[in-house]
Amino acid sequence: MDATQVKIQDPQITDGTQKRPQLKLPPKRRHWKRMVAGLAVIALGVGWFILRPRGTAGQAGAQGLYEPAAAQLQDLTVWVDGSGTMTPVASYDVRALVTGEILEAPFEVGDQIQAGDLLYRLDAGDAETSLRQAQLSVRQAQLSYDELSAGLSPRAGTAGVVQSVQVEKGQLVSPGTPIAEITDTSTMTLTLPFQSSDAQRLTPGQSAQVTITGTGEVLPGTVEAVAAADLVGAGGALVRQVTLRVQNPGALTEQTSATAAVGEIACAGGGTFAPNARQTVTAQGSGEVTKVLVTPGSQVAAGDALVTLGGQSTQSALEGASINLETARLSLQRAQAALDNYTITAPISGTVIEKNYKAGDKLQSLDGGALAVLYDLSGLKLEMNVSELNIGQIQPGQQVEITAEALPGETFLGRVDRVSINGTTTNGFTTYPVTILLEDYGSLNPGMNVSAKVIVERAENVLCVPVAAVSSDNTVLVAAQGDGAAGSSVQADPTRAERRPVTLGRGNQDYIEITSGLAEGDMVLVPLQLPGSQMGMGG
Numbered sequence: 001m002d003a004t005q006v007k008i009q010d011p012q013i014t015d016g017t018q019k020r021p022q023l024k025l026p027p028k029r030r031h032w033k034r035m036v037a038g039l040a041v042i043a044l045g046v047g048w049f050i051l052r053p054r055g056t057a058g059q060a061g062a063q064g065l066y067e068p069a070a071a072q073l074q075d076l077t078v079w080v081d082g083s084g085t086m087t088p089v090a091s092y093d094v095r096a097l098v099t100g101e102i103l104e105a106p107f108e109v110g111d112q113i114q115a116g117d118l119l120y121r122l123d124a125g126d127a128e129t130s131l132r133q134a135q136l137s138v139r140q141a142q143l144s145y146d147e148l149s150a151g152l153s154p155r156a157g158t159a160g161v162v163q164s165v166q167v168e169k170g171q172l173v174s175p176g177t178p179i180a181e182i183t184d185t186s187t188m189t190l191t192l193p194f195q196s197s198d199a200q201r202l203t204p205g206q207s208a209q210v211t212i213t214g215t216g217e218v219l220p221g222t223v224e225a226v227a228a229a230d231l232v233g234a235g236g237a238l239v240r241q242v243t244l245r246v247q248n249p250g251a252l253t254e255q256t257s258a259t260a261a262v263g264e265i266a267c268a269g270g271g272t273f274a275p276n277a278r279q280t281v282t283a284q285g286s287g288e289v290t291k292v293l294v295t296p297g298s299q300v301a302a303g304d305a306l307v308t309l310g311g312q313s314t315q316s317a318l319e320g321a322s323i324n325l326e327t328a329r330l331s332l333q334r335a336q337a338a339l340d341n342y343t344i345t346a347p348i349s350g351t352v353i354e355k356n357y358k359a360g361d362k363l364q365s366l367d368g369g370a371l372a373v374l375y376d377l378s379g380l381k382l383e384m385n386v387s388e389l390n391i392g393q394i395q396p397g398q399q400v401e402i403t404a405e406a407l408p409g410e411t412f413l414g415r416v417d418r419v420s421i422n423g424t425t426t427n428g429f430t431t432y433p434v435t436i437l438l439e440d441y442g443s444l445n446p447g448m449n450v451s452a453k454v455i456v457e458r459a460e461n462v463l464c465v466p467v468a469a470v471s472s473d474n475t476v477l478v479a480a481q482g483d484g485a486a487g488s489s490v491q492a493d494p495t496r497a498e499r500r501p502v503t504l505g506r507g508n509q510d511y512i513e514i515t516s517g518l519a520e521g522d523m524v525l526v527p528l529q530l531p532g533s534q535m536g537m538g539g
Helices: 027-051 058-062 125-151 312-340
Strands: 065-070 072-094 100-104 118-122 160-165 178-195 207-212 218-226 238-247 257-262 271-282 287-292 307-310 343-345 350-355 372-387 399-404 412-419 424-426 429-438 449-466 475-478 498-501 503-507 511-516 523-527
Touching: 072 350, 072 429, 072 503, 072 511, 125 312, 160 271, 178 257, 207 238, 218 257, 287 312, 307 312, 372 449, 399 429, 429 449, 449 503, 449 523
Parallel strands: none
Antiparallel strands: 065 523, 072 372, 072 449, 100 118, 118 343, 160 178, 178 238, 178 271, 207 218, 207 257, 218 238, 257 271, 287 307, 350 372, 372 429, 399 412, 399 449, 412 429, 424 429, 449 511, 475 498, 475 523, 503 511
């Protein structure tokens, strides 16, 4: 409605013919007051219907103050902003788990250290004693278990032939009960007398020729030992015993007799063969024979089981020994862990920020605070809270621009490392933490307050207008031709401006994309900011 359509009607007049009532005031004075009141009402009506504020115009629009701006093609960056405090990518407060005197602390504030480097070593005398006792307990428990376990499977102590088996399945045995007789006849020994003067010329390792009595068969042999003492032989002659070893071709037994000569030196008498080894295997524990694994004549190797023992009592004893061994091992682990607590190493690689204890200090309690503080300064990170309205636009890997009031004019680049879905709701509004990493952080220090822009999207060559030009109903004022040039403040005539609906696209705090409703070069009116007033963002 324009000013010519506003009609102000006197409350006392109901139609065009009714006469004005007579009042006691003087006629001229009353007429003058009515004219002033009528003009004021008309002015207010015109101001409301024609110059009333629209959208983001605010007070500036009400007074007709605008700045023309052209809709133009430009690059547009969309971001989500926020703020926070820089922190190291990792930090650690070094604390003690035990008390005692500090013997070593080989580092200083500012040192670069690696994970695993020694930080503190405390006096661990009592812990070392406990560890040694635990080690002895494990050895004792292991020995008991091994003995009991070995006793359930009597084994051959040497390779050979089983001569006899002296137990049978189902028989109960106790420690010392004979199980089997084993002899090693793969090689045989032959002990013969030699004249003392001849024997003294022989040495171990010399070759010998052994002649089997009765058959005359000659077998090779080797001098194994020469006795050091003389004996009186037949006829009163002095002799010494010489032991020869002969490989058994298979027919030699303990009843076979033979003579021998070493080179030109012949023996002074004959003798019989003896097996290389003989063993009687006995039970080491108690139990019932559950299985016999060999028979007479069986060839066995050293360590082969001959029988197995079992029964309820035997298995219970073995289970008890196993439990004792496991208990001792757990005690050893605890003792080792307790000793390890006296050596404190760096859990991370980084820089020493604080050192609160030194060699010679005594830790009287575990509540004395951190021994040292370490920062991993290979990078800095920022925890920024993002509104639930914008969190869907944030993705790991997006570039982030960081600025700090403490470092004016400098911009640092980071990237989004993690977007958490663990939101925090306050007064019905939810925010989500976003972690931003900076590897090249220049002069930034942990603890600095910074502002961050997460670059969501970069659009090239899109039609944009200032955000303030768009009203809350998604319309813009398009200036009439001749109402001023872009960048100049003008006294706009609202009756000449066209309020045009537009379709909005991407935007940031300064500019917004227009996808339809405007053409390149169209001049839109942007309300000016008045002193003491605040303008909201449109669109």
